[in-house]
Amino acid sequence: MSAPRKTVHWILAHPQESSVNARLFREGVEFLSRDHDVHVSDLYRQGFDPVLGAADLGAPGGREGNVVDLMGAAHAEGTVPSEVREEQRKLEAADLVVLQFPLWWYGPPAILKGWFDRVLTNGFAYGPTDPETGLPLRYGEGLLAGRRALVIVTAGEDDRSIGTRGISGDIDALMFPLTHGTLWYTGIEPLDLHVVHDVDGFGAADVERESARLRTRLAGIDDETPTSPYRRLRDGEYHGTRALRADLLPGRTDLGIHRRVRD
Amino acid sequence: MSAPRKTVHWILAHPQESSVNARLFREGVEFLSRDHDVHVSDLYRQGFDPVLGAADLGAPGGREGNVVDLMGAAHAEGTVPSEVREEQRKLEAADLVVLQFPLWWYGPPAILKGWFDRVLTNGFAYGPTDPETGLPLRYGEGLLAGRRALVIVTAGEDDRSIGTRGISGDIDALMFPLTHGTLWYTGIEPLDLHVVHDVDGFGAADVERESARLRTRLAGIDDETPTSPYRRLRDGEYHGTRALRADLLPGRTDLGIHRRVRD
Ligand SMILES: Cc1cc2nc3c(=O)[nH]c(=O)nc-3n(C[C@H](O)[C@H](O)[C@H](O)COP(=O)(O)O)c2cc1C
Ligand SMILES: Cc1cc2nc3c(=O)[nH]c(=O)nc-3n(C[C@H](O)[C@H](O)[C@H](O)COP(=O)(O)O)c2cc1C
Numbered sequence: 376m377s378a379p380r381k382t383v384h385w386i387l388a389h390p391q392e393s394s395v396n397a398r399l400f401r402e403g404v405e406f407l408s409r410d411h412d413v414h415v416s417d418l419y420r421q422g423f424d425p426v427l428g429a430a431d432l433g434a435p436g437g438r439e440g441n442v443v444d445l446m447g448a449a450h451a452e453g454t455v456p457s458e459v460r461e462e463q464r465k466l467e468a469a470d471l472v473v474l475q476f477p478l479w480w481y482g483p484p485a486i487l488k489g490w491f492d493r494v495l496t497n498g499f500a501y502g503p504t505d506p507e508t509g510l511p512l513r514y515g516e517g518l519l520a521g522r523r524a525l526v527i528v529t530a531g532e533d534d535r536s537i538g539t540r541g542i543s544g545d546i547d548a549l550m551f552p553l554t555h556g557t558l559w560y561t562g563i564e565p566l567d568l569h570v571v572h573d574v575d576g577f578g579a580a581d582v583e584r585e586s587a588r589l590r591t592r593l594a595g596i597d598d599e600t601p602t603s604p605y606r607r608l609r610d611g612e613y614h615g616t617r618a619l620r621a622d623l624l625p626g627r628t629d630l631g632i633h634r635r636v637r638d
Numbered sequence: 639m640s641a642p643r644k645t646v647h648w649i650l651a652h653p654q655e656s657s658v659n660a661r662l663f664r665e666g667v668e669f670l671s672r673d674h675d676v677h678v679s680d681l682y683r684q685g686f687d688p689v690l691g692a693a694d695l696g697a698p699g700g701r702e703g704n705v706v707d708l709m710g711a712a713h714a715e716g717t718v719p720s721e722v723r724e725e726q727r728k729l730e731a732a733d734l735v736v737l738q739f740p741l742w743w744y745g746p747p748a749i750l751k752g753w754f755d756r757v758l759t760n761g762f763a764y765g766p767t768d769p770e771t772g773l774p775l776r777y778g779e780g781l782l783a784g785r786r787a788l789v790i791v792t793a794g795e796d797d798r799s800i801g802t803r804g805i806s807g808d809i810d811a812l813m814f815p816l817t818h819g820t821l822w823y824t825g826i827e828p829l830d831l832h833v834v835h836d837v838d839g840f841g842a843a844d845v846e847r848e849s850a851r852l853r854t855r856l857a858g859i860d861d862e863t864p865t866s867p868y869r870r871l872r873d874g875e876y877h878g879t880r881a882l883r884a885d886l887l888p889g890r891t892d893l894g895i896h897r898r899v900r901d
Contacts (some may be wrong), residue, residue: 379703390691425748428653443838481819482745486690489748500649535880542876544814544893551807556744575706617798629892630807
C-alpha cells in the first residue's frame with residue numbers, strides 16, 4: 376500500500392529556456408512527476424504580470440480604500456483577476472510548493488516578487504484572527520498552513536560571500552523576507568534552502584552535478600523536515616511586545632533567533 | 639555665495655494617487671524642488687515594465703549567453719531599451735537618490751524590484767575591477783559611487799514587530815538586500831532608513847505629522863551622513879575569505895557586522 380500521491384506546485388522565474396535554471400526545472404519537474412502530481416507556473420512563459428495594480432483593487436472608479444482593504448474586498452466579492460485566481464488554485468491544491476529563481480540583487484526576480492504581491496491576497500493567504508486568543512493567524516498558522524516549501528536559488532557568488540559573515544550577507548538572512556516574511560507568515564513551512572553557487576562559471580559537468588544533487592534531494596522531499604523550523608506566533612514567545620522574549624537567546628539580534636532550534 | 643544646486647532622483651512605487659505614499663511623495667518633491675533639481679520616476683504612472691526579458695538581452699535570436707553577459711553586451715553595444723536608458727540617465731545625473739515604497743511582503747513592490755533588475759546593468763552600475771588590486775569595484779566603490787540614497791518605506795506594522803528582535807525581523811536586516819546588496823554594491827551610500835510605521839490605521843492627523851517629519855528630514859538631507867556606514871570592500875576586512883575577518887566583532891552573525899561603526 377503506498378501513500379496517496381502528493382501534489383506539487385513548482386514556480387519558476389527565469390527568462391531563458393537555455394539557462395541553468397530552466398535545465399534544473401525541466402529535470403526536477405520530470406523527476407517529481409513520476410510519483411507526484413506536478414503543476415507548474417513558468418512565470419515568463421505564462422507572461423505573468425507582476426504589477427499589483429487597478430485590476431487587483433476592484434473596478435476602476437470603484438470604492439476608496441487602501442491596498443490591503445481593496446484586495447480583501449476583491450477577494451470577498453470574487454473580483455480577483457482570473458490569472459491570479461488560477462495561481463491561487465494551484466497553490467491551494469499543493470502539498471509542496473517549489474520556488475525556483477536566480478538571485479538577482481539578493482532577492483527574487485521582479486516577476487516572482489510580484490507573484491507574491493498579487494497572489495497572496497488578504498482573505499486568501501492571510502487575514503483572520505484566532506477567535507480564542509484574538510491573535511492573528513500568521514507565522515506558522517494562516518490560510519495556507521499544512522503546506523511545505525522548497526526554495527531553490529541559483530547564485531553567481533560562492534558559498535563564502537553568501538555564507539555566515541560573508542560580505543554579501545548570509546543567504547539565510549537574505550532570504551528571510553521570503554522564507555519567514557512570506558511563506559511562514561501565511562503558514563507555509565519552508566524547508567532548508569537549496570542553494571546553487573558559482574553558477575555563472577558553470578560548464579556542462581557542473582550542470583550535470585547539480586541536476587544529480589537536486590534529484591537526490593527531491594527523492595527524499597516528502598519525508599524532509601527543516602533543520603531549524605521558525606518559531607510559531609501562537610507559542611507566545613513574542614507575546615505583549617512583538618519582540619522575542621528577552622530570556623530567549625539573550626543579546627542576540629541576528630535573524631536566526633526566530634528559529635526554534637539552534638545549535 | 640550658495641553651494642551649487644544638487645540634483646535628486648526620486649523614485650516612487652505605489653499604484654494609488656490617494657495613498658499615503660503618494661501624498662508624502664508630492665509633498666517631498668515639492669519641498670525639495672525649492673532648492674534642488676528634482677527628477678522623478680513615478681513608476682506606476684510611467685507604466686514602467688519591471689520584467690527583465692528579451693528586450694534587455696539583445697535582439698531576439700541573437701547570441702547565446704547568460705543574463706549577466708548578455709546585459710553587459712547590450713550595454714557595450716548601446717542596445718539597452720530606451721525606457722531603461724532614460725532611468726539610467728536620471729540616476730547618473732543625481733547626487734541623491736530617493737527610493738520610496740510601501741513594504742509589501744517585507745520588500746519593495748515588484749515594479750521597483752524590477753527597476754533594479756533592469757536599470758542597474760552590467761557595465762552601467764557594476765562590472766569593472768580595480769587595476770591595482772584586482773578586486774572588483776563594488777561595496778563602496780563602483781560605477782555609481784559618489785551618490786547617496788534615502789530609502790523611505792511605509793509599513794503596516796509597528797516599530798516593535800519590525801524592530802530589534804521583532805517577530806517580523808528588524809527593518810534594517812529586511813532592507814539589507816536593498817541598502818547593502820543593491821545600493822552599496824554599486825557604490826551608492828545609503829543614509830539611515832526613513833520608516834513610517836502603522837500606516838494602515840492612519841487618519842488625516844497622522845499623515846500631516848509624517849509629512850512634517852519628512853520635510854524636517856529633507857531640510858537637512860544635504861548634510862546628512864549615515865549613523866553607521868557599511869564597510870568598504872577595499873579596506874581589506876573580507877580579504878582572502880570573502881567573510882568578515884574573524885577578529886572583528888567575533889562571534890556575531892547578524893547583518894549589522896557589515897557596518898563600520900557600532901555601539
Ligand atoms: C540582474 C542580475 C542581478 C544579479 N544579482 C546577483 C546577486 O545579488 N547575487 C549573486 O550571487 N548573483 C547575482 N546575479 C547572478 C545570477 O544569480 C546568476 O547569473 C544566475 O543565478 C545564473 O543562473 P542562470 O544561468 O539560470 O541564469 C545577478 C544576475 C543578474 C542578471
Ligand atoms: C501586498 C501587500 C503586502 C504587504 N506586506 C507588508 C509587510 O510585509 N509588512 C508590513 O509591515 N506591511 C505590509 N503591508 C502593508 C503596507 O505596508 C501598507 O498597506 C502600506 O505601507 C500603507 O501605505 P499606503 O497607504 O501608501 O499604501 C502589505 C500590504 C500589501 C498590499
